[in-house]
Amino acid sequence: MELVTTHTHTGFTGHGKGTVDELVNAARSANISVLAITEHYPLSAAIDPKNYVGMAAERLEGYVADIEAARSRYDDIEILLGCELDWLGDDEDRVFAPHEFDRFEVVMGSVHFVDAWPFDDPAQRDHWENVGADSIWRRYFEVWCESVSSDMPFSIMAHPDLVKKFNYRPSFDPMCLYRDAAEALRESGRMVEVNTSGSYYACAEMFPSPQLLAEFCRAGIPCTVGTDAHEPHLVARDIEKGYRAMYEAGYREVTVPTRDGDRRSITIE
Incomplete structure (x- = not known):
C-alpha cells in the first residue's frame, strides 16, 4: 500500500537533525510516495529566544x-513544501503578512503553548503538578478549539491530544472534550492527522487516542498520517500502524494533500 507522511522535520530547528536531502533520501529508501516537510515556523525571541x-x-x-532544490532532483517522490505553525492565541506577538503562507502546500496547525506555557516541555513539567491535569486538559482543548476555529491558514491539525504526552490524565471522562474538538474541526473543514510519534512518549499511544479518532471519523473529518520525524531514520516510523489505527476507528481511506492545494485519497487495505 502507498505510504505517506505529511508531518516531518529537519535540522533547521534546534531540536531536529538532518538535512532536507537526508530526509528525502530516507523517505525514498522507505518507499514513501508523498513526503511533506513541515519545519517549525519561526517564533518570536520572547517566546523562543534560542530558536x-x-x-x-x-x-x-x-x-x-533546499526543498525546492530537492524537488528538482528527485522525481520518484512527491515532496510538499510545508511548515508547522504554532497557535498562540492572545499571546501571539508575531505579525504575519497577508500572503505569508501562500507558498506552503501544507500548514500544520499545532498547539504547544497554553497561555504561553509550553506544556509539553520536559523542563517545565512542574506546572502540571501545581495546577493539576483536570484544569490543564480543559484549558488545552479550549485553546485547541480556538485554533481550529481561527482564521489562521491551517490545512491539517497536528497531534490533537498532545496534552496527554506525559501521561497526565484527567480524573473525568474526556469524551465531552473530544466531542467539542470534533465539532469544531467539522465546522472548520480542516483535516486532522494520526501522529505516530505518540507511541514513543509516556502516554504510549498515538495522537489522537482511539476514542478521539473515532469521534473525528463520526464527524466526517478527513484524516492523514504523519510520523513527526525529527531525524531522517524515523521518517517512516509506524505509518502502517497509523493506517490500522484509522481503520479501527472507522476510516476506510487516508486523505493526502496535493501540491495544487487539493486532496486525494488512498484506500486502506
Whole structure:
C-alpha cells in the first residue's frame, strides 16, 4: 500500500537533525510516495529566544530553497513544501503578512503553548503538578478549539491530544472534550492527522487516542498520517500502524494533500 507522511522535520530547528536531502533520501529508501516537510515556523525571541522550538527567521528562505532544490532532483517522490505553525492565541506577538503562507502546500496547525506555557516541555513539567491535569486538559482543548476555529491558514491539525504526552490524565471522562474538538474541526473543514510519534512518549499511544479518532471519523473529518520525524531514520516510523489505527476507528481511506492545494485519497487495505 502507498505510504505517506505529511508531518516531518529537519535540522533547521534546534531540536531536529538532518538535512532536507537526508530526509528525502530516507523517505525514498522507505518507499514513501508523498513526503511533506513541515519545519517549525519561526517564533518570536520572547517566546523562543534560542530558536529551539522554531527555526530562526533568517533560515526560512534557505529552508524553502533546499526543498525546492530537492524537488528538482528527485522525481520518484512527491515532496510538499510545508511548515508547522504554532497557535498562540492572545499571546501571539508575531505579525504575519497577508500572503505569508501562500507558498506552503501544507500548514500544520499545532498547539504547544497554553497561555504561553509550553506544556509539553520536559523542563517545565512542574506546572502540571501545581495546577493539576483536570484544569490543564480543559484549558488545552479550549485553546485547541480556538485554533481550529481561527482564521489562521491551517490545512491539517497536528497531534490533537498532545496534552496527554506525559501521561497526565484527567480524573473525568474526556469524551465531552473530544466531542467539542470534533465539532469544531467539522465546522472548520480542516483535516486532522494520526501522529505516530505518540507511541514513543509516556502516554504510549498515538495522537489522537482511539476514542478521539473515532469521534473525528463520526464527524466526517478527513484524516492523514504523519510520523513527526525529527531525524531522517524515523521518517517512516509506524505509518502502517497509523493506517490500522484509522481503520479501527472507522476510516476506510487516508486523505493526502496535493501540491495544487487539493486532496486525494488512498484506500486502506
